[in-house]
Amino acid sequence: MSLRKYSDRPILEEDLKIVLEGAMRAPTAGNMMLYSIIVVKDKEKKEILSRTCDDQPFIANAPVVLIFLADMQRWFDYYDYSGVKEFCNEKGIEYNSPDEGDLMLAAADAVIAAQNAVIAGEALNIGSCYIGDIVENYEVHRDLLKLPKWVFPVAMLCMGYYPEEQKRIISPRFDSEYIVFNEEYRRLTNEDFKDMFIEREKRLSPDNKLGAKNLGQFMYARKTGSEFSKEMTRSVREMLKNWRGDDI
Amino acid sequence: MSLRKYSDRPILEEDLKIVLEGAMRAPTAGNMMLYSIIVVKDKEKKEILSRTCDDQPFIANAPVVLIFLADMQRWFDYYDYSGVKEFCNEKGIEYNSPDEGDLMLAAADAVIAAQNAVIAGEALNIGSCYIGDIVENYEVHRDLLKLPKWVFPVAMLCMGYYPEEQKRIISPRFDSEYIVFNEEYRRLTNEDFKDMFIEREKRLSPDNKLGAKNLGQFMYARKTGSEFSKEMTRSVREMLKNWRGDDI
Numbered sequence: 420m421s422l423r424k425y426s427d428r429p430i431l432e433e434d435l436k437i438v439l440e441g442a443m444r445a446p447t448a449g450n451m452m453l454y455s456i457i458v459v460k461d462k463e464k465k466e467i468l469s470r471t472c473d474d475q476p477f478i479a480n481a482p483v484v485l486i487f488l489a490d491m492q493r494w495f496d497y498y499d500y501s502g503v504k505e506f507c508n509e510k511g512i513e514y515n516s517p518d519e520g521d522l523m524l525a526a527a528d529a530v531i532a533a534q535n536a537v538i539a540g541e542a543l544n545i546g547s548c549y550i551g552d553i554v555e556n557y558e559v560h561r562d563l564l565k566l567p568k569w570v571f572p573v574a575m576l577c578m579g580y581y582p583e584e585q586k587r588i589i590s591p592r593f594d595s596e597y598i599v600f601n602e603e604y605r606r607l608t609n610e611d612f613k614d615m616f617i618e619r620e621k622r623l624s625p626d627n628k629l630g631a632k633n634l635g636q637f638m639y640a641r642k643t644g645s646e647f648s649k650e651m652t653r654s655v656r657e658m659l660k661n662w663r664g665d666d667i
Numbered sequence: 668m669s670l671r672k673y674s675d676r677p678i679l680e681e682d683l684k685i686v687l688e689g690a691m692r693a694p695t696a697g698n699m700m701l702y703s704i705i706v707v708k709d710k711e712k713k714e715i716l717s718r719t720c721d722d723q724p725f726i727a728n729a730p731v732v733l734i735f736l737a738d739m740q741r742w743f744d745y746y747d748y749s750g751v752k753e754f755c756n757e758k759g760i761e762y763n764s765p766d767e768g769d770l771m772l773a774a775a776d777a778v779i780a781a782q783n784a785v786i787a788g789e790a791l792n793i794g795s796c797y798i799g800d801i802v803e804n805y806e807v808h809r810d811l812l813k814l815p816k817w818v819f820p821v822a823m824l825c826m827g828y829y830p831e832e833q834k835r836i837i838s839p840r841f842d843s844e845y846i847v848f849n850e851e852y853r854r855l856t857n858e859d860f861k862d863m864f865i866e867r868e869k870r871l872s873p874d875n876k877l878g879a880k881n882l883g884q885f886m887y888a889r890k891t892g893s894e895f896s897k898e899m900t901r902s903v904r905e906m907l908k909n910w911r912g913d914d915i
Binding site for chain 1: 668669687688691692693694695696697698699700702703704705706707708709712736739740741742744745746748749750751754755758760761762763765766767768769771772774775778779781782783785786795796797799802811812813814815818821822837838840841843845846847848849850851852854855857860863864877878879880881882883884886887888890891892896897899900901902903904907912
């Protein structure tokens with residue numbers, strides 16, 4: 420489950436250390452650790468993030484916020500330090516800045532580490548909530564977190580101890596027949612969709628504010644076609660400009 | 668640790684079910700499950716994947732291969748089924764195909780689920796290894812796995828029981844001071860790099876085949892600037908053409 424209401428207790432340093440060590444034990448491509456983690460505890464910074472990440476006030480109340488960055492900057496700074504450009508010239512190897520392929524690999528690395536942090540947290544009674552909206556407002560986050568060019572924030576976790584009275588509610592997922600396929604992709608049919616959404620469809624109010632006549636319309640207006648989604652796209656496109664693999 | 672040598676025992680269906688249920692319990696943006704999982708057991712398909720994923724023969728020996736797809740196809744098929752286009756026309760909402768923002772969100776969803784599968788596997792004595800190379804050779808994988816347009820393979824896991832004689836070796840990670848930062852990003856200095864790589868530098872053979880004079884040069888030639896990395900970029904760029912948020 421995702422936890423959006425936290426105990427007021429700050430996270431113990433020893434617990435945070437375990438969470439971060441758990442993250443860092445995650446599998447990583449070529450043992451390169453293509454990610455960095457920024458630990459945010461500063462109240463003011465969390466307030467800003469709560470506004471820039473689609474106005475979600477609970478973010479500011481999380482004792483700890485972890486930001487997972489796909490990070491090729493460290494490696495390219497290291498390559499610079501190691502005289503890789505000269506080496507490449509000498510050996511006839513192209514020397515290019517990070518590109519879309521590096522980004523996908525580093526983003527996967529970062530998210531794998533993030534999910535390890537989530538699991539380690541659960542073992543310590545620390546709940547968490549992913550904030551996908553960290554990819555929005557790139558320019559603001561870049562300045563706020565001093566992100567250099569080849570660093571891409573891919574995931575943010577709010578973390579805190581479970582409040583004492585907290586019930587752990589398990590949100591229902593779609594049935595596995597619609598998510599897990601054997602040997603090849605299976606495109607779902609209208610019949611599938613009817614069954615797949617039957618429970619969720621029941622919970623849609625007929626007089627919902629969006630005027631949606633069914634759950635598909637509601638979800639598009641609320642999620643995929645919403646304002647936050649537009650900002651996400653604009654921001655991601657802005658970030659992607661740094662990941663074109665230019666000749667350097 | 669990543670496991671690349673598996674017991675010959677096939678994975679029990681009940682264990683695989685737990686792994687997949689673990690994956691599906693992972694946090695997911697807006698409870699939308701923006702991913703699909705393809706379970707590959709077919710010997711021939713695994714052989715092909717072992718070649719198309721940077722020629723890694725051990726892939727074919729994994730009893731089960733799981734492919735995690737960032738999947739907006741299902742939602743857009745559902746939107747189609749739900750008459751979202753007509754609804755958007757009526758309400759003056761733009762209706763666009765999946766874009767880069769959707770891809771980042773769905774890719775994170777897919778990788779979060781993958782890491783839950785890894786952790787669930789470990790609890791059942793099932794080891795795994797991520798194959799980032801699944802993003803390569805898009806056209807081949809698209810045809811092999813029947814991937815529709817708005818599905819993007821982001822992670823692949825080889826899975827199998829630990830062999831009996833297997834020692835669990837923990838690969839050393841970089842020290843956390845180079846990975847975890849407080850409140851903002853910290854650009855590493857040359858002094859940092861010297862310390863950070865001191866152990867790894869020792870393991871570089873002075874007469875390595877790449878002619879690298881230090882580990883930075885070696886890693887660039889071996890990883891970031893390698894042929895598989897070039898193919899990754901070409902393939903990712905090809906896939907990205909489907910994620911431009913066109914008017915539909």
